[in-house]
Amino acid sequence: xxxxxxxxxxxxxxxxxxxxxxxxxxxxxxxxxxxxxxxxxxxxxxxxxxxxxxxxxxxxxxxxxxxxxxxxxxxxxxxxxxxxxxxxxxxxxxxxxxxxxxxxxxxxxxxxxxxxxxxxxxxxxxxxxxxxxxxxxxxxxxxxxxxxxxxxxxxxxxxxxxxxxxxxxxxxxxxxxxxxxxxxxxxxxxxxxxxxxxxxxxxxxxxxxxxxxxxxxxxxxxxxxxxxxxxxxxxxxxxxxxxxxxxxxxxxxxxxxxxx
Amino acid sequence: xxxxxxxxxxxxxxxxxxxxxxxxxxxxxxxxxxxxxxxxxxxxxxxxxxxxxxxxxxxxxxxxxxxxxxxxxxxxxxxxxxxxxxxxxxxxxx
Numbered sequence: 001x002x003x004x005x006x007x008x009x010x011x012x013x014x015x016x017x018x019x020x021x022x023x024x025x026x027x028x029x030x031x032x033x034x035x036x037x038x039x040x041x042x043x044x045x046x047x048x049x050x051x052x053x054x055x056x057x058x059x060x061x062x063x064x065x066x067x068x069x070x071x072x073x074x075x076x077x078x079x080x081x082x083x084x085x086x087x088x089x090x091x092x093x094x095x096x097x098x099x100x101x102x103x104x105x106x107x108x109x110x111x112x113x114x115x116x117x118x119x120x121x122x123x124x125x126x127x128x129x130x131x132x133x134x135x136x137x138x139x140x141x142x143x144x145x146x147x148x149x150x151x152x153x154x155x156x157x158x159x160x161x162x163x164x165x166x167x168x169x170x171x172x173x174x175x176x177x178x179x180x181x182x183x184x185x186x187x188x189x190x191x192x193x194x195x196x197x198x199x200x201x202x203x204x205x206x207x208x209x210x211x212x213x214x215x216x217x218x219x220x221x222x223x224x225x226x227x228x229x230x231x232x233x234x235x236x237x238x239x240x241x242x243x244x245x246x247x248x249x250x251x252x253x254x255x256x257x258x259x260x
Numbered sequence: 261x262x263x264x265x266x267x268x269x270x271x272x273x274x275x276x277x278x279x280x281x282x283x284x285x286x287x288x289x290x291x292x293x294x295x296x297x298x299x300x301x302x303x304x305x306x307x308x309x310x311x312x313x314x315x316x317x318x319x320x321x322x323x324x325x326x327x328x329x330x331x332x333x334x335x336x337x338x339x340x341x342x343x344x345x346x347x348x349x350x351x352x353x354x
């Protein structure tokens with residue numbers, strides 16, 4: 001089962017020709033806009049999940065109830081129970097419209113899980129948090145320990161991004177994909193993200209650009225998890241979006257049976 | 261998260277906060293600038309060409325450096341930019 005992140009650039013595409021089983025959109029892009037493209041996706045019998053970018057679970061600003069009520073209304077309108085955002089900050093007490101690292105510390109485990117609980121209490125449902133790419137960070141524990149402590153204390157789900165784990169391993173050489181995945185409670189994983197990334201020589205870092213095909217190892221780990229745990233996989237392609245045929249080829253690769 | 265982290269990301273200091281890497285901090289500063297450039301250029305496509313590259317970059321750097329954006333909606337940067345230009349204009353008039 002393979003889904004696709006639906007982007008504005010796809011507005012002119014014949015979406016009936018896209019071989020995705022489900023879609024994902026950022027609620028921030030649709031709360032105040034005409035939703036007819038999303039209704040067409042729903043009419044084709046394929047669900048639409050919500051994956052936010054601005055909740056700023058790691059930030060210092062108070063959780064905005066009004067925003068969450070707008071998310072809740074969109075969830076009802078689209079008939080979905082799936083809402084996730086990133087285990088990251090969008091800024092300090094303000095927004096900077098990017099994703100910044102949360103220090104991997106005991107103190108932040110408590111603060112962030114409390115914020116997730118607050119979000120879940122307002123929405124009246126369990127959300128998922130995505131493990132994110134980080135380009136530099138501090139803290140006394142490793143990333144997967146931090147992730148698991150947060151989600152267990154908050155009792156929330158996980159949106160497991162295999163590409164982010166691969167990018168972090170290339171940049172920091174700390175936790176490889178197999179080791180990371182082996183420490184994740186798969187019962188909490190709602191679905192899996194895969195994407196491509198690029199090396200940026202200006203920083204000497206791999207950047208999570210979502211602008212390339214999915215690497216073989218990332219795809220194979222995702223397929224293994226699908227085969228072992230029936231966890232759906234979703235392709236994110238946000239920049240330099242290719243032709244529909246290329247997207248379909250990528251989706252087809254995400255539906256291929258592999259021998260494990 | 262130290263205050264210095266976001267001061268650096270906004271371009272308000274050149275001091276790398278303790279424990280963070282210089283390359284990673286530069287990447288974050290770049291990504292924030294890129295996001296601001298893309299949204300402002302999408303709404304005001306003529307400004308970059310009219311100003312020329314150095315003045316355009318300086319303008320966006322100033323916009324990011326003073327930022328205190330609160331909206332959940334990235335598209336609202338357009339309104340923040342107009343408010344920033346009005347503030348800058350008032351400041352120059354006084």
